[in-house]
Amino acid sequence: MSLDPFHKSPDPEFLDSTIAVDDGKNTKTSKRSSDISVTKDGHYLVMSFLPVGGAGASSIFPLGKDANQEIARAVHLAFKVPDSVTVEAGPFRSTPFPNFQITTITANSAGKKQTLDAYVTRDHRYLILGNVYDMASDPRSKALRTLVLQNQPETGPRNAPVTMVEFADLECPTCAMTHAFLENTLLPKYQGKIRLVFKEFPLTMIHEWAMTAAIANQCAYRINPQDYLPYRTLIFQHQSDFEGIKANASAVRDLLVDYGKQAGIDGLQLSGCIDSKASLPRIEENVKEAHALDVNSTPTFFINGNILVGGGPPENFYQVIDDALQASRKKK
16 A cells, blocks of 8 residues: 655645555455545545546545535546536535535436535535545544444344445435345355445435335334345336326335235235335434545445445445455454
8 A cells, every 4th residue: 555645625624645555466456546635633634436536636626605606616627427427416414523514416317317425615615526534543443333234134144254334225226236236246246254234214304205115115124024035126226207297106115016016925914014014213313323434425335344436337345355254264
């Protein structure tokens, strides 16, 4: 691991650098680098979303007086978003970090939406396109202390050397693509070596039917835990079916019941559970857990306690899992 010299950041409270990692395996993914920013007091670390050498040497973008308009401009620049795609920032929300707020950025291309959560400094002068970490705490130890693994939907052997915990939103397109990758590629590749635990994290401020779907999925777990995963897969596979009816709560509920029946779940039990919101406390516990771990976007994974944000290329998963397996072998 090597670190370039620090230099000035657009935000005078930060210093910027680039960190490079080489695991010595001489593969396509052996060498990785990321732009980072660190507050001058050493309290906060920012790991950039952006590729090194992309939009600039920093993930921090100055904002003008109209923060929402400036955020849209920064996203267009940073991710090379075409002018035909509209970009909007949502309301600013509080975070566990007193110096930062967070906003959900939505890119809309002919009705197809993608979302990204991004931090802004509390004075709204700077946008941060990266993950913020509190360097005063060890995030892995905190995750291992906080994550609840008992009585949770899961797949894979409980004594597997690697435990993955996923926080996902059933209306999130990236979550749907990642779910297909997990089921069809990742779990078969590491057969018997991964325990995958599922957590609900519906982004209710931007997704209209995500909470109802989470309630339905947790209802499936209450009725028969074995039906949870097949039902979850069906919902992800049919995300587009909900788009035209998402403003109609009754139609969303009926469609969720229909897919439940296809997954083998008793329709009367499922509809009764959805209507009474009997599984809502489980979701509230998942969300509370996510907030305690500073999760703010989906999907977010914890792999033996190490965080991995977003779907990303398969190599990102393989690298973290291989490292976890290697560490597990060394303990024996």
